[in-house]
Amino acid sequence: MPIRRAHYVVSTHWDREWYQTFQDFRYRLVQLLDRVLDGLADGRLKGPFQTDGQAIILEDYLEVRPERRDQVAEYVRQGLLAVGPWYALPDEFLVSGEALIRNLHAGRALARSFGGQPSDAGFVCDIFGHNSQMPQILKGFGIRGGLIWRGTNAVDTRNVIWRGADGTELPCYRFGEVGYCTYASLVRGARFHEEKHDPALARARLERMLEREAALSPVDPLLLFDGCDHQEWDQEAYGAIAERLGGEADGFEVVHSTLDAYLGEMLAQADRIETVLEGELREPGRFGGARDQQWLIPGVLSSRVWIKQWNARCQTLLTSWAEPFAAVAQSLAGLPDPQGYLDVAWKWLLKNHPHDSICGCSIDQVHEDMKYRFHQCEGIAERLTIEATRALAAGVAGDLDDDSLRVTVFNPLPEPFDGTSELTLQIPSDWPTFNEFFGFEPKPAFRVFDSDGQEVAYQRLGQAMGRAKTRIRTVKFPEAYRTNDVEVSLRLRVPAMGYTTLTVRRGETHRIGTAEVALPTRHPEAKGLATSECSMANEAIGVTIEPNGTLAIADLRTGHGYRRLLTFEDVADIGDGWYHGMATNDQCFTSTGARAEIALVHNGPLLTTFRVRTTMHVPAEFDFSAMRRSEEFAPLVIDSLVSLRPGGDRVEVVTTVHNTARDHRLRVLFPSGASAETYLADSIYDVVRRPIALRADNHLYRELEVETKPQQTWTAVSAQGRGLAIISEGLLESAVRDVPDRSVALTLLRATRRTVMTDGQPEGQLPGAWTFRYWIAPLAGEPDVVRLSLHGQRLAAGLRNVQLRPADLDLYAAPRTLAAEASFLQVSGDLVLSSARRVGAALEVRLFNPTTRPADGELRLGRMAGDEGAFTSCQAVDLESNPVGERRAFAGSEVRVTLRPKEIQTLRLT
Numbered sequence: 001m002p003i004r005r006a007h008y009v010v011s012t013h014w015d016r017e018w019y020q021t022f023q024d025f026r027y028r029l030v031q032l033l034d035r036v037l038d039g040l041a042d043g044r045l046k047g048p049f050q051t052d053g054q055a056i057i058l059e060d061y062l063e064v065r066p067e068r069r070d071q072v073a074e075y076v077r078q079g080l081l082a083v084g085p086w087y088a089l090p091d092e093f094l095v096s097g098e099a100l101i102r103n104l105h106a107g108r109a110l111a112r113s114f115g116g117q118p119s120d121a122g123f124v125c126d127i128f129g130h131n132s133q134m135p136q137i138l139k140g141f142g143i144r145g146g147l148i149w150r151g152t153n154a155v156d157t158r159n160v161i162w163r164g165a166d167g168t169e170l171p172c173y174r175f176g177e178v179g180y181c182t183y184a185s186l187v188r189g190a191r192f193h194e195e196k197h198d199p200a201l202a203r204a205r206l207e208r209m210l211e212r213e214a215a216l217s218p219v220d221p222l223l224l225f226d227g228c229d230h231q232e233w234d235q236e237a238y239g240a241i242a243e244r245l246g247g248e249a250d251g252f253e254v255v256h257s258t259l260d261a262y263l264g265e266m267l268a269q270a271d272r273i274e275t276v277l278e279g280e281l282r283e284p285g286r287f288g289g290a291r292d293q294q295w296l297i298p299g300v301l302s303s304r305v306w307i308k309q310w311n312a313r314c315q316t317l318l319t320s321w322a323e324p325f326a327a328v329a330q331s332l333a334g335l336p337d338p339q340g341y342l343d344v345a346w347k348w349l350l351k352n353h354p355h356d357s358i359c360g361c362s363i364d365q366v367h368e369d370m371k372y373r374f375h376q377c378e379g380i381a382e383r384l385t386i387e388a389t390r391a392l393a394a395g396v397a398g399d400l401d402d403d404s405l406r407v408t409v410f411n412p413l414p415e416p417f418d419g420t421s422e423l424t425l426q427i428p429s430d431w432p433t434f435n436e437f438f439g440f441e442p443k444p445a446f447r448v449f450d451s452d453g454q455e456v457a458y459q460r461l462g463q464a465m466g467r468a469k470t471r472i473r474t475v476k477f478p479e480a481y482r483t484n485d486v487e488v489s490l491r492l493r494v495p496a497m498g499y500t501t502l503t504v505r506r507g508e509t510h511r512i513g514t515a516e517v518a519l520p521t522r523h524p525e526a527k528g529l530a531t532s533e534c535s536m537a538n539e540a541i542g543v544t545i546e547p548n549g550t551l552a553i554a555d556l557r558t559g560h561g562y563r564r565l566l567t568f569e570d571v572a573d574i575g576d577g578w579y580h581g582m583a584t585n586d587q588c589f590t591s592t593g594a595r596a597e598i599a600l601v602h603n604g605p606l607l608t609t610f611r612v613r614t615t616m617h618v619p620a621e622f623d624f625s626a627m628r629r630s631e632e633f634a635p636l637v638i639d640s641l642v643s644l645r646p647g648g649d650r651v652e653v654v655t656t657v658h659n660t661a662r663d664h665r666l667r668v669l670f671p672s673g674a675s676a677e678t679y680l681a682d683s684i685y686d687v688v689r690r691p692i693a694l695r696a697d698n699h700l701y702r703e704l705e706v707e708t709k710p711q712q713t714w715t716a717v718s719a720q721g722r723g724l725a726i727i728s729e730g731l732l733e734s735a736v737r738d739v740p741d742r743s744v745a746l747t748l749l750r751a752t753r754r755t756v757m758t759d760g761q762p763e764g765q766l767p768g769a770w771t772f773r774y775w776i777a778p779l780a781g782e783p784d785v786v787r788l789s790l791h792g793q794r795l796a797a798g799l800r801n802v803q804l805r806p807a808d809l810d811l812y813a814a815p816r817t818l819a820a821e822a823s824f825l826q827v828s829g830d831l832v833l834s835s836a837r838r839v840g841a842a843l844e845v846r847l848f849n850p851t852t853r854p855a856d857g858e859l860r861l862g863r864m865a866g867d868e869g870a871f872t873s874c875q876a877v878d879l880e881s882n883p884v885g886e887r888r889a890f891a892g893s894e895v896r897v898t899l900r901p902k903e904i905q906t907l908r909l910t
Helices: 022-042 056-064 066-078 097-113 134-139 182-186 199-216 235-242 259-268 298-302 305-332 339-350 364-394 785-797 806-812
Strands: 004-010 121-123 145-148 159-163 169-174 222-226 252-256 276-278 404-411 417-428 446-449 458-471 479-494 498-506 509-512 515-518 530-532 535-537 541-545 551-555 561-565 567-572 596-603 608-619 633-644 651-659 664-671 678-683 686-691 714-719 722-728 733-736 743-751 768-778 800-804 821-823 825-829 832-839 842-848 855-861 873-877 894-899 904-909
Touching (some): 022 056, 097 134, 097 339, 097 832, 097 842, 121 259, 134 145, 134 169, 182 199, 199 222, 298 305, 305 339, 305 785, 404 417, 404 479, 417 458, 446 479, 458 806, 479 498, 561 664, 714 785, 722 743, 743 768, 785 832, 825 832
Parallel strands (some): 121 145, 159 276
Antiparallel strands (some): 159 169, 498 821, 509 515, 530 535, 535 541, 596 608, 664 743, 722 768, 825 855, 855 894, 873 904
């Protein structure tokens, strides 16, 4: 029989923060790496040491031990420290696809900064399930093999082929019954706290593990991964393996190795692997602990929802605003290269992406620390966006006088915006005001004109007078001034990834005696969309608010009706950050039995909004002594603003929940009436079709499958020409319930008291007010997945505007003159844009095809290259910007693109 090589890899699985804070964990990390480096130096540890598939632990270590940087760099160059490929091990469903790519990019760059090469092992050992595009993402970095555990019950083999959504195949090692802790548990006895080291016992355990690995592995090389949670290099137990290194006995050769070396040998025999796993890996744990201990842990999708919302805002701010508009402003307005700022912003954000952080399953202080990181990311990205858009606005041709205000409105999506939107206009406080009747309330008088000089009618929504503002000057003290802020709704047409310019002019005045009085600034009366005191309609949709606060929607295009939309459901939650805990003694409360207060907030031709205030009385908490919900009730006030726009195909909702209850889960339900067996939800660079019914053998599983599943921004269900799509921002858990009305259920919040290794953490109960944004879109047929993905981007990104006075033009004057309206990039066809950013002197554009068919599209390029003129060549590159296709020249401003089903493609334009 041939000798089989066993690759012994020593590592540690390092959760950066979890049941202790980052600083507590780092104290232990410094101690661990001190001993590893000392062991490598004196030869007690033969090496290499694998840094848990992530590079950040070296960065964290060297912040405390800067004097050891040269030693670390030398060991990285020698391969004694195997670093990356990740910057920090993330969750795969709670962050965006761009965040996963930037994470891998940052980790590999950090490894190279030490003078070495990053690991090419696709290490995702402890992530709570895997998205369908990870094989394609990893391959995009040249990573050809993976290491997985959770989300699959393939326990009868150590090697599988993971086939991604686009067909990319990634040969993988599937960890054993205790996952990445199998060696620590079965050989080192890491779970037996009082056990003394026994060399003979360790050697016997090692031989048994070698035999078991050999029996389950279809390829010759074997993996012995010694890297359990936060565990140091066990110097005593290391002797059992050290004496076997380099020798052959009983048919095995044990070598001190790396994950890369193991995968290299495994890949050479990948044709022997017969087990194939398809798409996303989200199977709950099936077998008993003796056979396998993987847990999917699905409840993290909705734990501490503010984390998911804030993270989504930061991702959108970076990829939809800061990166593309900073790239344009660098070329056209002479702003300095922002890449250093962007790198820092991304690192702050990526430090919140490890699965015990972004998942919301740690102690309160961990999540309190996350707020600071979010603030740093948000602050940098916001400043870059402000500087870029302001510089572009200042570059628009034309002068301003004291009687006018320039308002430049920016659209970040690669498709034109044509619809109504809201602006808060900062009207100079010295501009005239007028009063209705006999002077009850002064109103600023102004008119709005578009880029062609045509007057734009607006609907006045609200105002706040005498608001303080500050103009920052470089060589003088800040200048304070005041404005009268007026919120208006108006119709806008904004080019794709571009801008348009409005001019606001002060209203006319006339003189009465010695007083100068403003004339009213109004527009001809036009009917609002309200059709009664509790209903509204546009050309496509009719909405009626029922006495209990639920909505009845009529799709005027198809004749289908939908009832009981916006029903709130409240149940007990006795779980924690990992799981929604379902209580045996529970009561499910719904708002269908509540009474709602209904108010008409805005009734105009451009925006009509109703306020729907529902008070549910729910149990105040869960009584854990009696294991039932308490008899004391608390008011759960739910305030929703429900809006309709002319010509819109959706109902827009902003819901604020005033949470006074504990130990509960709140969802909002949307009965679709669609007799479907499957539904669609967007995922990472993908749209996934899922069955509505749970698996028939669910009762046999150790870990139950639950109806809630991940989404990025939308979930849709349809059949026989009817259905609903629910689009949301930062709400990552949804379901289509297996009940006759096929309700889409969107989880708003889970309030829990349990936290691992503690007696409970109070902030997990989410006291206070929480606001959620979502759209309700009736469907006339099979969902248009590209259109829904763009809706998700639109809801998240919105529009932004810059408002300039003459003094501002002097401060922010641009070196080039720009048109009053421009588009920088437009994408057509069944393609979705995920990134447009400057990489060196080039523009990199990343697109994906979420459909199951080939997609043709076109990039239409506006003025983005400054004095150098238009782009003239296009080349496909991998996820590290290395060329993977032929450079092709193009003339004019159009680039044709064809993507295979589910393909992600990055193009470099020069």
